[in-house]
Amino acid sequence: MAASRGVKRWRQLTVWLHVITSVGWMTQALTICVLLATSLSTTDRGVAVSSTAAAELLDMRLLAPMANASAFTGFMLAAATPWGFFRHWWVLAKFAITVVQLHLGIFVLSDALHASAAAAVAGTVGPTRAMVVGSACMAGAIAFQAWLSVAKPWSTTAWTTNRGRAGAPRTAPVWVFVATVCGGILDFAVAWLLGHPAPLLSLTILGTWLVLRRRVERRASRPERVPA
Structure with missing residues (x-):
């Protein structure tokens, strides 16, 4: 019973961290x-x-670390729960929107x-309208994702139909959610100190849990051996 309460408490903390970093990501995109x-x-x-x-x-010191923490906690909530x-x-x-946003944010907008x-310092060409539209679209995409989380629209995928409830991943043990919360906060602190994002701990935690979950x-799925 105590273990289940611990899992619930740390899972709620993970959801909380995901929400505030997502709001921060959207706010910084609107500010930019x-x-x-x-x-x-x-x-x-x-x-x-x-x-x-x-x-x-703002992009380097706040938006990028917020985006990384939001994506990391979101991925972990999917990977560590029956969702x-x-x-x-x-x-x-x-998931698809987040991956596209991270790609465009890191390799295009930044x-x-x-x-x-x-260019603005040199007195030549500065920002373009496409950059304004791109940052506005980023904020809009995050708002749409928030609606998806609240409304949970559409049906289940063929993956669920084929595998049923038995194929749903189980909720992860408490240490996974503890690592998610602590790892996300520590990576944000490191990014703040360095002046640029460095989500090494988050990527390590996500990769480690995905491998462990696959083994579980x-x-x-292995058939149980019946003793002779």
């Missing part, structure tokens, strides 16, 4: 959108330079922000 729009619309070069520099700073990744369309949609900040599922 406003800063970039200000840089585009102003005729004051000083305002344009400072707005673009602030957007780049799974592929059993419900709304969970699968959130590089564009860095280039725009340097294989053992559970």
Whole structure:
């Protein structure tokens, strides 16, 4: 009984961390959108330079660590609970959107922000309308994911139909949720100290649990030996 209460408590803490980091991610995306729009619309070069520099700073110091923590806790909640990744369309949609957002944020928006900040200082071309639209779309996608979490629309996937309840992953032991909460907070602290995200601990925890869960599922699927 005490063990089940511990799992529930730490699972709730994981959900809490996922919610606040997701809200932080969306808030920073909206802030960057406003800063970039200000840089585009102003005729004051000083305002344009400072707005673009602030957007780049927010991206590295707050948005990126928030995005990593939100994605990590979301992935762990799917991997460590019966929800799974592929059993419900709304969970699968959130997973796909998050992966796309991380890719675009890391490899497209962050590089564009860095280039725009340097260009604004040099007096050449600054941020573009596409960057404003992109940051607004990022915030909108997070808001849509929040709706998915609340409404839980659509039916279950073929994975659930084929495997049924017996194929659902079990809730992970308490140490998995403890590691998730502590790992997410520690990685955020490291990112704050370094000035850029470094989610090494989060990736290690996620990878370790996925491997361990796979082993548990294989053992559970083996037929029991009947003694002669």
